[in-house]
Amino acid sequence: MEESAINVLKRAVVLDQERRFDQAIVCYEQGIGLLLKAIKGFTDNVKKERYRTKINEYMGRAEKLKQAMIKLKNAEKFNKVIQIEEDSIGHNYSTIFGDLLDITLTEVEIDDPYIRSNHQIINFIRFCALLHKSDANVRKIILNTSCENDENKQSQQKQAFSAISNNLLQNNIELVVSYSKTLHDREIRFNNGWIVKIGRGLDYFKNVPKFSLGFYDYDLRPCHETTINIFHAKHVKGADG
Amino acid sequence: MEESAINVLKRAVVLDQERRFDQAIVCYEQGIGLLLKAIKGFTDNVKKERYRTKINEYMGRAEKLKQAMIKLKNAEKFNKVIQIEEDSIGHNYSTIFGDLLDITLTEVEIDDPYIRSNHQIINFIRFCALLHKSDANVRKIILNTSCENDENKQSQQKQAFSAISNNLLQNNIELVVSYSKTLHDREIRFNNGWIVKIGRGLDYFKNVPKFSLGFYDYDLRPCHETTINIFHAKHVKGADG
Numbered sequence: 001m002e003e004s005a006i007n008v009l010k011r012a013v014v015l016d017q018e019r020r021f022d023q024a025i026v027c028y029e030q031g032i033g034l035l036l037k038a039i040k041g042f043t044d045n046v047k048k049e050r051y052r053t054k055i056n057e058y059m060g061r062a063e064k065l066k067q068a069m070i071k072l073k074n075a076e077k078f079n080k081v082i083q084i085e086e087d088s089i090g091h092n093y094s095t096i097f098g099d100l101l102d103i104t105l106t107e108v109e110i111d112d113p114y115i116r117s118n119h120q121i122i123n124f125i126r127f128c129a130l131l132h133k134s135d136a137n138v139r140k141i142i143l144n145t146s147c148e149n150d151e152n153k154q155s156q157q158k159q160a161f162s163a164i165s166n167n168l169l170q171n172n173i174e175l176v177v178s179y180s181k182t183l184h185d186r187e188i189r190f191n192n193g194w195i196v197k198i199g200r201g202l203d204y205f206k207n208v209p210k211f212s213l214g215f216y217d218y219d220l221r222p223c224h225e226t227t228i229n230i231f232h233a234k235h236v237k238g239a240d241g
Numbered sequence: 242m243e244e245s246a247i248n249v250l251k252r253a254v255v256l257d258q259e260r261r262f263d264q265a266i267v268c269y270e271q272g273i274g275l276l277l278k279a280i281k282g283f284t285d286n287v288k289k290e291r292y293r294t295k296i297n298e299y300m301g302r303a304e305k306l307k308q309a310m311i312k313l314k315n316a317e318k319f320n321k322v323i324q325i326e327e328d329s330i331g332h333n334y335s336t337i338f339g340d341l342l343d344i345t346l347t348e349v350e351i352d353d354p355y356i357r358s359n360h361q362i363i364n365f366i367r368f369c370a371l372l373h374k375s376d377a378n379v380r381k382i383i384l385n386t387s388c389e390n391d392e393n394k395q396s397q398q399k400q401a402f403s404a405i406s407n408n409l410l411q412n413n414i415e416l417v418v419s420y421s422k423t424l425h426d427r428e429i430r431f432n433n434g435w436i437v438k439i440g441r442g443l444d445y446f447k448n449v450p451k452f453s454l455g456f457y458d459y460d461l462r463p464c465h466e467t468t469i470n471i472f473h474a475k476h477v478k479g480a481d482g
Contacts, residue, residue: 126458128454129455129460132454163451164452167452211401211404216370217370217371219374
């Protein structure tokens with residue numbers, strides 16, 4: 001009984017890592033049931049306690065996965081459009097992206113040709129900070145952007161990414177930056193299936209004076225007019241689809 | 242009936258402005274009751290509709306006041322201590338002060354001798370931004386701090402406060418700054434009765450490199466060790482008390 005419980009739970013973890021969440025949930029539940037039966041016969045209390053801790057861990061993970069799956073299945077049918085009005089406030093990254101950052105998210109890919117100048121790089125850092133402190137468990141961020149033309153600026157841009165990359169690594173997140181000369185579209189793809197298109201990319205906040213409330217608090221930063229489309233990969237068909 | 246309803250409601254608004262909230266709630270409720278009876282007899286639909294809108298407004302205000310009073314009466318008995326550990330994160334101003342910023346708050350006074358250098362002034366702006374976007378209706382911020390000694394720096398400090406003051410005015414908040422050479426204690430007093438003492442004042446965040454997640458997001462900024470005491474003015478006795 002003990003051995004088969006362990007086997008089923010190992011299988012659950014592998015399925016979880018492979019992002020086959022529905023199957024992982026089934027295996028977690030089966031494995032937990034088997035393990036509960038098995039420890040009833042145990043006389044070794046230390047071993048019993050160790051397994052109980054493990055059971056709690058697996059139950060927590062399975063429960064969170066279940067909730068994420070229910071939320072996702074309810075949400076993924078809908079395309080969402082957020083229309084940001086010129087000079088409106090209250091469109092911080094957490095307001096726009098917060099709902100998409102669930103426990104199953106581990107990787108984010110950003111196409112945005114304009115993560116180049118200082119304020120755009122700050123936008124990117126703020127976006128990374130949101131990913132890091134969310135419920136998600138982001139381990140990899142891929143950024144596709146373009147390079148500054150001026151040699152001096154290009155060196156500054158690369159130094160900034162190098163510093164960000166080091167800081168992210170300290171937080172167990174890998175950053176991969178690649179440069180393209182032809183990239184134009186802005187799109188952010190989350191590996192839990194969500195795709196976000198913003199006309200202006202991350203750079204939809206207006207510039208404000210240094211000593212104003214909105215300079216540090218993006219909740220209070222006025223925005224440029226832009227449209228944000230959010231939809232799920234399940235509902236996207238390729239030309240050959 | 243209509244006239245007495247209006248009189249009672251006017252009285253409610255005055256009591257509300259005078260911060261006699263318990264009495265204001267009673268008058269709001271009486272006035273709303275009278276007005277509801279009065280409009281039953283009205284034949285003028287435009288007038289009826291106008292009064293209905295007014296009734297909704299007053300009901301909303303009375304309900305919010307009631308909730309704030311209940312919350313306050315439950316909370317004000319307790320002194321709260323927050324112990325911030327060296328290098329810990331998650332102590333953004335919203336986490337510390339968020340619960341104190343209710344609908345009855347209109348004025349905040351800050352004693353903090355070190356709102357002088359650039360990063361301290363940024364702290365102050367971030368604190369003001371939190372006040373502004375909270376449930377409170379802050380209309381006045383009083384800052385008691387000390388002046389830079391160096392003439393050049395002093396001029397920069399005053400320019401910064403002038404810019405902040407202009408920006409706050411645009412948001413209907415008056416800023417009053419006064420300078421003291423003897424001020425030492427750090428204390429923030431909210432006119433809904435809350436008093437907050439922080440050993441280090443607003444300046445309890447550590448410096449971090451420019452291109453790191455915590456530079457822009459104070460949720461992720463490591464802190465200095467410090468103790469925060471929160472208590473209510475009702476439970477403070479003066480030497481003569």
